[in-house]
Amino acid sequence: MLDTAWVRDHLDLLERALRDRGAQVSLDEFNSLDEARRKVLREVETLKARRNKASEQIAALKKDKKDAAALIDEMRGLGDRIKELDAKVAAIDASLEEWLLTVPNVPHESVPRGKTSEDNVEVRRRGQPRKFDFKPLPHWEIGARLGILDFERAAKIAGARFAVYTGAGARLERALINFMLDLHTREHAYTEVLPPFMVNTKAMIGTGQLPKFADDLFRVEKTDYWLIPTAEVPLTNLHREEFLDGKQLPISYAAYTPCFRSEAGSYGKDVKGLIRQHQFNKVELVKFTVPEDSYETLERLTRDAETVLERLELPYRVVALCTGDLGFASAKTYDIEVWLPSYEAYREISSCSNFGDFQARRASIRFRRGQGAKAEFAHTLNGSGLAVGRTLVAILENCQRRDGSIAIPEALQPYFGGKEIVAT
RNA sequence: GGAGAGGUACCGAAGUGGUCGCAACGGGCCCGCCUCGAAAGCGGGUUGGGGCCUAAACAGCCCCACGUGGGUUCGAAUCCCACCCUCUCCGCCA
Numbered sequence: 001m002l003d004t005a006w007v008r009d010h011l012d013l014l015e016r017a018l019r020d021r022g023a024q025v026s027l028d029e030f031n032s033l034d035e036a037r038r039k040v041l042r043e044v045e046t047l048k049a050r051r052n053k054a055s056e057q058i059a060a061l062k063k064d065k066k067d068a069a070a071l072i073d074e075m076r077g078l079g080d081r082i083k084e085l086d087a088k089v090a091a092i093d094a095s096l097e098e099w100l101l102t103v104p105n106v107p108h109e110s111v112p113r114g115k116t117s118e119d120n121v122e123v124r125r126r127g128q129p130r131k132f133d134f135k136p137l138p139h140w141e142i143g144a145r146l147g148i149l150d151f152e153r154a155a156k157i158a159g160a161r162f163a164v165y166t167g168a169g170a171r172l173e174r175a176l177i178n179f180m181l182d183l184h185t186r187e188h189a190y191t192e193v194l195p196p197f198m199v200n201t202k203a204m205i206g207t208g209q210l211p212k213f214a215d216d217l218f219r220v221e222k223t224d225y226w227l228i229p230t231a232e233v234p235l236t237n238l239h240r241e242e243f244l245d246g247k248q249l250p251i252s253y254a255a256y257t258p259c260f261r262s263e264a265g266s267y268g269k270d271v272k273g274l275i276r277q278h279q280f281n282k283v284e285l286v287k288f289t290v291p292e293d294s295y296e297t298l299e300r301l302t303r304d305a306e307t308v309l310e311r312l313e314l315p316y317r318v319v320a321l322c323t324g325d326l327g328f329a330s331a332k333t334y335d336i337e338v339w340l341p342s343y344e345a346y347r348e349i350s351s352c353s354n355f356g357d358f359q360a361r362r363a364s365i366r367f368r369r370g371q372g373a374k375a376e377f378a379h380t381l382n383g384s385g386l387a388v389g390r391t392l393v394a395i396l397e398n399c400q401r402r403d404g405s406i407a408i409p410e411a412l413q414p415y416f417g418g419k420e421i422v423a424t
Numbered sequence: 425g426g427a428g429a430g431g432u433a434c435c436g437a438a439g440u441g442g443u444c445g446c447a448a449c450g451g452g453c454c455c456g457c458c459u460c461g462a463a464a465g466c467g468g469g470u471u472g473g474g475g476c477c478u479a480a481a482c483a484g485c486c487c488c489a490c491g492u493g494g495g496u497u498c499g500a501a502u503c504c505c506a507c508c509c510u511c512u513c514c515g516c517c518a
Binding site: 004037038041042044045046048049051052053054055056057058059060062063068071072073074075076077078079243366370371373374375 | 434442443453454470471472474475476482485486487488497498499
């Protein structure tokens with residue numbers, strides 16, 4: 001959410017930013033609401049000031065055992081008028097809030113301008129895509145042959161876009177989760193968190209999933225609970241409506257959670273395999289920083305996520321998303337893309353973003369630099385470290401052998417408890 | 425799910441209709457005095473949001489907030505209603 005006063009003073013800047021994003025937002029609506037609000041507010045506050053004065057006088061009169069009937073009489077009716085105007089302000093406030101909650105974040109100046117993912121800019125590339133001396137199989141075929149992935153039975157018990165992992169498949173997924181969590185907590189100093197997998201509406205508003213993107217979420221019927229689409233939601237909201245101690249910043253959290261996404265509107269996309277599922281596992285990284293450090297921190301967080309791929313010896317590249325491809329709440333995003341032989345392309349496996357104070361404003365996450373210092377909004381960041389299912393896909397496809405077996409990357413072997421997966 | 429207790433500032437806690445958000449009192453923290461320095465003692469300070477005024481202001485004036493939302497009243501932390509959360513006991517349950 002943007003700051004009302006900031007919007008008021010930076011209309012031209014905001015207009016340009018929204019155009020870069022390709023967002024449709026009416027600034028006129030903001031102007032008229034904002035002006036109307038301040039006008040009514042001035043009126044009702046004047047009345048309230050008079051009422052407060054009169055109350056004092058009535059109290060003083062009564063204390064001296066004098067007659068206050070005249071004044072009380074005069075005040076009668078003022079209360080109703082105030083109530084009326086208060087309701088008016090509340091109505092305008094609600095509209096203004098709705099407007100503010102649906103306006104996306106302003107991109108950082110370092111974000112490349114562009115319309116679609118075509119305009120994203122590759123930042124770096126690590127590792128070489130392997131040259132196969134046989135035709136590499138897509139992971140769903142590998143999974144079927146090895147008997148470790150079962151999409152048919154998943155469809156039976158749940159539906160499309162679900163998977164059942166069995167045997168070495170399930171073990172590999174679990175090994176990846178543990179490997180990632182250990183790496184980030186032991187070597188990158190993140191604090192491990194195991195949060196609820198359902199959150200309330202307030203939390204979803206705090207990180208920006210609501211009110212705009214309800215269609216992407218699963219909601220638990222007859223409750224105020226939503227299934228989390230990413231651990232970003234519970235982790236960032238951990239400090240909702242809190243004051244953090246500036247000396248404690250940055251705060252870094254890492255969490256494994258399943259993620260639930262409706263994938264509405266993605267019919268026909270990635271229908272085969274594990275790439276796009278209603279439920280998938282992810283290790284998520286979340287950081288809270290002071291404003292002046294957040295962009296430097298984004299570089300570090302992205303590096304932390306990349307380290308997973310480096311240790312697993314998987315080729316990848318990092319791209320800076322352009323203004324048109326940026327997520328709603330993000331001020332700047334790097335996507336990490338892993339090489340997938342069956343697609344002959346790099347596919348997203350992590351998205352690392354700096355939200356600036358956008359989420360902090362919505363969720364009221366503030367900090368003080370010291371005793372008695374003024375309150376400031378913290379900056380929030382997050383990134384996948386990594387999407388576990390897609391990492392498993394990358395291993396199956398990149399580490400497959402001619403005989404159909406899988407060579408487990410060395411770093412993962414202690415977690416997996418073996419060096420390879422062979423058909424049983 | 426049932427019964428009871430409670431949600432007040434950084435923490436504890438008082439306040440049950442009248443100048444109380446300059447919300448008592450303790451504690452903490454910050455500043456000053458004292459001291460060679462510290463402790464003790466003494467004095468002062470210590471919430472957030474919004475509006476007005478400003479070139480701007482953490483300068484001034486004003487409004488709002490005592491879990492949340494309504495209601496009663498000239499006036500609500502205080503009375504009434506609904507809801508949320510925490511704690512204790514009972515029931516059910518992995």
